[in-house]
Structures are given as C-alpha cells and as structure tokens.
Amino acid sequence: MKTLTSLIARNTLRAATLAAIAVAAFAGASSAQARDNVQLSINVGNPGYVQPAPVYVQPRPVYVQPRPVYVQPRPVYVQPAPVYVQRNGAWGDRDRDGVPNIYDRNDRRHPHHGHRDWSRGPNGDADRDGVPNRFDRFPSNPNYR
Structure with missing residues (x-):
C-alpha cells in the first residue's frame, strides 16, 4: 500500500532527474562549435603500480632411495x-761396550783381577x-774425559 506522499516524492524525483539530464544535454550541445582543431581527451585515473602479493609454493618433497655403496677395503x-741378534761372546757383555764382562773396568760384579776396590788406584x-x-x-767426574 503506497501512500500519496511516497508517490508524489517518487514522481518529483523522476522529473528532477529528467530535467537535469536535459540541461546537461543542452549545455553539451551548445558548447560544441564547428572547428577543425577539435580534440577529444578521455582520462581514466591510473591507480599506480600495485605489486602483486608474493606467492610461495612449497615444492613437493622428493624421496629417492640412495644407491647401495660398497667400498672394498684396501689390503x-x-x-x-726386523729381528737383530747380537752375540755377546763367551763371557757376555752387560753394558754392550764391546768388552767382555770379565775384562770390563765398569763391571761391578767382577772385580778387576782380584782387586777388591776396583775403582781406586x-x-x-x-x-x-x-x-x-x-x-x-777428572777421575771423579764422569762428564769429563
């Protein structure tokens, strides 16, 4: 159910819109003149460069069974x-100076030809x-000869 005021408002709005379109058409037609230097320019606003959102796609995992590895050990x-055998002679040579123990001056086990105190004299x-x-x-210092 429409009321009378809503119908009047609707008709008034429609009439005002038609009048505005007619005025705009008349104003556009009156400014057009016959010339040879007519230019038409239509500008559409450019919003600028918009960088797209980064896209990351994780690669699918690759499962590869490794080849069997066999390394032959080196031999x-x-x-x-080497075994060195040294013959000490019939009387032995404890200190390995080449003199048999029985004749060695440095051998404490065999006193030199019957001397009880072999280090003196x-x-x-x-x-x-x-x-x-x-x-x-220097008879008492072994570092000097």
Missing part, C-alpha cells in the same frame, strides 16, 4: 719388525767413564 700389508776407574784414573784428568 693391509703387515711387515714384521791408578788402574781403577772411579767415575766409570772408561778411562783409567791415571789417564783421567
């Missing part, structure tokens, strides 16, 4: 250590450096 060559060797005391300048 191991073991060479035994002119034929003894007090510092056990291999030089008899009579030829040794």
